Amino acid sequence: MRLLLVEDDDLLRSTLKRDLERLGYAVDTAADGEQGEFLGATERYDAAVLDLGLPGLPGLEVLRRWRAAGQVLPVIALTARDQWHERVEGLKAGADDYLGKPFHFEELAARVAALLRRGAARHPRLGSCGVELDEEHQSAIIDGARVEPLTALEFRLLRCFMHQPGKVLSKAWLGEHLYELDADPDSNVIEVYINRLRRKLGKDLIRTRRGQGYVFDGEP
Numbered sequence: 274m275r276l277l278l279v280e281d282d283d284l285l286r287s288t289l290k291r292d293l294e295r296l297g298y299a300v301d302t303a304a305d306g307e308q309g310e311f312l313g314a315t316e317r318y319d320a321a322v323l324d325l326g327l328p329g330l331p332g333l334e335v336l337r338r339w340r341a342a343g344q345v346l347p348v349i350a351l352t353a354r355d356q357w358h359e360r361v362e363g364l365k366a367g368a369d370d371y372l373g374k375p376f377h378f379e380e381l382a383a384r385v386a387a388l389l390r391r392g393a394a395r396h397p398r399l400g401s402c403g404v405e406l407d408e409e410h411q412s413a414i415i416d417g418a419r420v421e422p423l424t425a426l427e428f429r430l431l432r433c434f435m436h437q438p439g440k441v442l443s444k445a446w447l448g449e450h451l452y453e454l455d456a457d458p459d460s461n462v463i464e465v466y467i468n469r470l471r472r473k474l475g476k477d478l479i480r481t482r483r484g485q486g487y488v489f490d491g492e493p
Contacts, residue, residue, distance in 0.1 A: 274319040276299070276318060276321065277300075277320075277323075278300055279302070279303045279304075279321065279324055280303075289381070292382075296382060296408070297425055299450070305330065306329045306335045309321075309332075310334075310338055313335070313339050313344060314338070318346055320348070320389055321347070323348050323350055323351065333366055339367070347369045347388045348367065348369055348370075349371065349381070349388060350364075350371040351372055351376075370384055370388055389436070401489070402490060403416050404435070406428075406431060406432060408432075411423050413474060421474065426451065429451050430463070430470060438490060439488065439490045441486045442488070442489075443486035444486060448463060467487060
C-alpha cells in the first residue's frame with residue numbers, strides 16, 4: 274500500500290518514512306503544504322498522514338482543497354496535543370482520524386492499518402481465499418496452518434491483492450500502489466513477484482487475465 278506523509282519537521286518526517294517502510298508501506302513525503310496538496314491531488318495513495326501545522330499552505334487548507342476537489346483519500350491529521358480546536362476543525366474539514374503530538378509510532382501504525390481496513394470494509398484481520406496476512410511479522414498464513422515469510426515487496430503486493438479480491442488489477446495500477454514517487458516501476462518486476470507469490474501460496478491463487486492484469490480469487 275502507498276502512503277503520503279506531509280510533515281515539515283525533517284527529523285520526524287525521515288524517521289516516520291523509515292519506520293513505515295519497515296512495515297511494508299511505500300511512502301512518499303512532502304515538507305510543506307503546497308507540495309503535499311499537489312501530490313495528494315495528482316498521485317494515487319491509499320492513505321495520507323497530514324500535519325496540520327505546515328508552513329506556507331496550512332494542513333487544514335490542504336485537507337479542505339482535497340475534499341472540495343472530490344478527493345476521498347483517507348487522512349490521519351497530526352496536531353499539537355494541546356490544540357484541541359485544530360482537531361475539531363480537522364474533523365470538520367474531512368479528516369478521518371487524528372493523532373496528537375508527541376505520539377508513539379506504534380499508535381500511528383495501528384491507526385494507519387485500521388484506516389486502511391476501514392476503507393476497504395475488511396474485517397480486523399485481513400484474510401481472503403484461505404490466506405491471512407500477518408502484518409506484524411510480514412508473513413502469510415495459508416489455511417490457518419502453514420506460515421510463509423514474505424519479502425517487503427511480496428508483502429506489499431499481496432496486501433494490494435487482498436484489499437481488492439475478485440477485481441482485475443492491471444500492472445499499472447499495481448505499480449502505482451507498490452512504488453514510491455521517485456521509483457521507476459518495472460512491469461516485468463511485478464510479474465516476477467507475482468510468480469514468487471504463486472510458488473509460496475499456490476499457483477491458482479492469482480490468475481492472469483491476458484491483456485488486462487491479474488485477479489486474486491483462488492479459482493482454478
